[in-house]
Amino acid sequence: MTCRLSVEVDLEYVLPAECDILLQIEVAATSEQRLAQSALTIWSDHPIAAVPGQDGIGQRSWVRAAGLFQARYRAEVAVDRAPVSLAGFGATPPRGLPGEVVAYLLPSRYCPSDRLEGFVRRRFAGLQGGAMAAALADWVAAELTYGATDTSGTTTALDTFASRTGVCRDYAHLLVSLARAAEIPARCVAAYAPGVDPPDFHAVAELWLDGAWRLVDATGMADAREIAGVVVGRDATDIAFMTVFGTAFLQRQQVRVTRRG
Structure with missing residues (x-):
């Protein structure tokens, strides 16, 4: 049976100095996971670089930022994974x-x-x-x-x-x-x-x-x-969702995962 999930992620950190950040928060597209929607929004003055995840599964995003760092992710995914013993x-x-x-x-x-x-x-x-x-x-x-x-x-x-x-x-x-x-x-x-x-x-x-x-x-x-x-x-x-090559202070972090039927 297919399980449909809604994923909502909101991140807000303060960076005292400009630094690089590695984000891993996007659902991977695989044979068992079909993405109907996947949108990552990052507020930064620098270009964002996407690279493959470990073993080619999923995606990592490189970000450079300073001051208030915000990221928002929204996804709708259908999981079709058979039960196993x-x-x-x-x-x-x-x-x-x-x-x-x-x-x-x-x-x-x-x-x-x-x-x-x-x-x-x-x-x-x-x-x-x-x-x-x-x-x-x-x-x-x-x-x-x-x-x-x-x-x-x-x-x-x-x-x-x-x-x-x-x-x-x-x-x-x-x-x-x-x-x-x-x-x-x-x-x-x-x-x-x-x-x-x-x-x-x-x-x-x-x-x-x-x-x-x-x-x-x-x-x-x-x-x-x-x-x-x-x-x-x-x-x-x-597999850390966020790796900071510098210093970051948490302001707000919210993760919501909801079944859609």
């Missing part, structure tokens, strides 16, 4: 992975998966492929408590593993790290979804199973059939 997928050995997938098997800044290999081997002994992926997703959902008290922009999957609490990016980082530790390629996805509480940019995971990427929201707040992906990457470093 992770447990039904087979395992792919590392040697059988496509070249472009191999990077997502390796540790990254916020996903030090090599530090979790021992835990995965002990806790999930005997599992592989989709059965392993399903068990990892269930474990993260059951073990973590959603909350922003013990998390920050520098929190890694190891920190989340120890604290057992976090926000959506922490859930995604931990699931991605555990999957990589289990020899399942995994990447983070910036996304929009209805029902996210509090309403905000959302982060989920994709696991490589049986020759394709499978979308998983370990927080349980969003159904994969209602998620509109923006960009993908190794971890939050790659």
Whole structure:
């Protein structure tokens, strides 16, 4: 069943000095996501440069600005993604992975998966492929408590593993790290979804199973059939909605995602 979503984003920051900004807030056009409307408006005295997102998915926008920086994004998207059961997928050995997938098997800044290999081997002994992926997703959902008290922009999957609490990016980082530790390629996805509480940019995971990427929201707040992906990457470093090469102070930020039937 097709899910139609309306996405509204308003950003307002103050930049003390002129600097470059990398924005990643536009819904990606893919075979599972059809854009009926997508309009990004940025107030800047400089030209805006659009470049492809990681792995050719989505679009990044380079902006240069100073003083009051404002951006507005509006989109109407139809998501047509079939439901999947992770447990039904087979395992792919590392040697059988496509070249472009191999990077997502390796540790990254916020996903030090090599530090979790021992835990995965002990806790999930005997599992592989989709059965392993399903068990990892269930474990993260059951073990973590959603909350922003013990998390920050520098929190890694190891920190989340120890604290057992976090926000959506922490859930995604931990699931991605555990999957990589289990020899399942995994990447983070910036996304929009209805029902996210509090309403905000959302982060989920994709696991490589049986020759394709499978979308998983370990927080349980969003159904994969209602998620509109923006960009993908190794971890939050790659998928941040806004990266400022300078200093910025938040004035106002609002994200609204609504089902349209």
